[in-house]
Amino acid sequence: MRRPVPRGDRGSAIVELVWLGILLLVPLLWIVVSVFQVQGGAFAVSSAARSAGRAFALAPDDVSGQRAAEAAARQALRDQGIEGVPVDVSVTCTPYPTSCHSGTSVITVVVTSRVVLPLMPDFLGGDRPSFQLDSSHTVPIGRYREVQADVADP
Known part of the structure; x- marks a missing residue:
């Protein structure tokens, strides 16, 4: 007669490996995806600051x-896939703070926005977690600018 062989912990290693894999892999995956999302947002905000600086420098006056x-x-943020987040654009200029489009002014544009971190359900804390990003770009206003002359037709 054969005696049954006691199984003990035989076969449980695979179960433990699967559970540990899930418990460790899911947070690691979230961290990696979040880092990529923040890096993409940083590129987008940097591009937005450059575009805003060029647009401001090419405008005829400070208001426009x-x-x-x-x-x-x-538009630059939308081109990079970032939509529905607040965007703040602030412009400062030196040495003429009253008129940025005069002579040898140097304008500095700072764009501030945020990136919403992915894969976080709303029930875990009200607002979805986000990461604030900002970027600045400095543009000199040229000494020699084109002047719109009033030319009468002959």
């Missing part, structure tokens, strides 16, 4: 320059 800078920043 601010509108053009905000529109350019939003």
